[in-house]
Amino acid sequence: MPGTADSVPPGPEAVFLAQLPTIDRILAVIARRHALDAAEGEEFGAWARARLIEDEYAVFRKFGSRSSLATYLTVVIANLFRDYRNANWGRWRPSAVARRLGPIALRLETLVYRDGYAPREAVAMLRSRGVAETESGLRRLLARMPARPVSKAVSLDSIAEAAPQSADSSLWAAEATRVREATETILHRLLETLPSEDQVIVRMHFWDGVSIADIARTLHTEQRPLYRRLEAIRALLKNGLEQSGIGRSQVADVLDPETAT
């Protein structure tokens, strides 16, 4: 019967130890992906390993061999990181745009708006932690995120650098946010008319920037038909957005995130 100690020969502790290189590799990938510094990475690693062995290796005892153990551990540890982040970041919630733009954008937003680093400091920190994005690329990423109040006491210089420079630019930013949110509301409505798998594919490709080859590998679908399928979905969404009064530049911002300014 799955979920008992007997189903995980030769014992969950031995399995844990045997899987340690895999666990460490997963932890390293997560640390790199989220641009954690050495101390944060180590702290998360120690915390996650403790979660994996607590309650007499419950994570391993629950495993029922419906997937490979390595993939199961990948999902478990990715979930643990979310728990860890939520526990340590408290009430801070990243913006929808930052979520959409991926983990580096999340980290950048957190450094600037939660931790109060000046943008140049945040960019330098991420670059020093091995983020491959160029400095200008990171600055463009930050510019695409909505301005938020800085959530902790910081220097006046940091606030001045992070905040809009004038009342005009503040109004402009608010308007841009409003248009973006309206666009996304309509897009969500349009998405709901698609089959579930297409919805997932759209989010992966247009929002998370996952390549078609990687989507095919992740969802175990054929890659070649996926190109035509995505093009058809894109045309459908583009028409729907434009018919709802969304301008071409906003449509491009949503459906061609790499080319949008």
Added chain:
Amino acid sequence: MTDMVAPETLAALLDGTLPPDERARVLAIIARSPEAYEGFAEAAAVHRQVNAVPGGRRVSWRTALPLLAAAAVGVVLLVPRWIAARGTADVVTLVQAADLELGRGPDAVGRRLGATWSEAGWSVLRGAESPLSERARAVRAGVRVADIEACVTSGDSLALTGVRSELVRLVRDSPLAAALAVQYATLGLGSTLAERRELNGQLRTLLGSPGSMELGAWLETARLAGLANRREFFATNGAGLPSLRQIRRAIGTLPADAMATSLIQDVDALVDGMSSGRFAASPLLTDSLTRIALAHAAD
């Protein structure tokens, strides 16, 4: 219907092992729930990256083979009862005293000593699953305990991950010391000197060949000091020479057979070289240290 997808179900989706109806049900949840999508997208991204990373460290044959050849020609295999004497400096103290100055932060050790700094060579000689004598296991454990100490001292979480995994593999396969494997598995940069001393002491006892572990630790510490060009370790008044002389005295009490004679010659050469300063940071010294460690670890 709940919007949570169980970890194993999500893993099966990523592995492509879900039955079609269940796959459709899971995709519907992921499409409907932003939280479920977030969990899926993160796990999928990590899964892709983990599978894109080459697994495990590789031993360079170009590096290992000459060392193995040297080991086969000139070095004896000897039960090192001579270091089993109480009072030999523990690994933590030895590495701390070596003052390796390897830098700080992730990959500091690799940057200072080269990417292959922790490649021992013995995995070429024997597969990881091959039976290993407790003495050879203890030598290897000593090498890795010294490596861990160097990584912790440098705050190098990246290098720590690799050497810690190797030590855990060695420990978990030991009949008596296996219980310590979990403690080593969870040993992190935040551990204290006292905790590591305590743990290493237990390991030395349980491996059943304490002198061997200390030999491995000493040879590795000295090798790292050589690689890092820390001449002080090899100086007459440095941390290395007194320990080596202690070892030399212990060897002198062994029965005078061919193997003991050969080992004494090796250690005498090291003592002479270090005393005269000839070996400080010399590749020749590093080679000698590696050769001796390999000879014991490969048994």
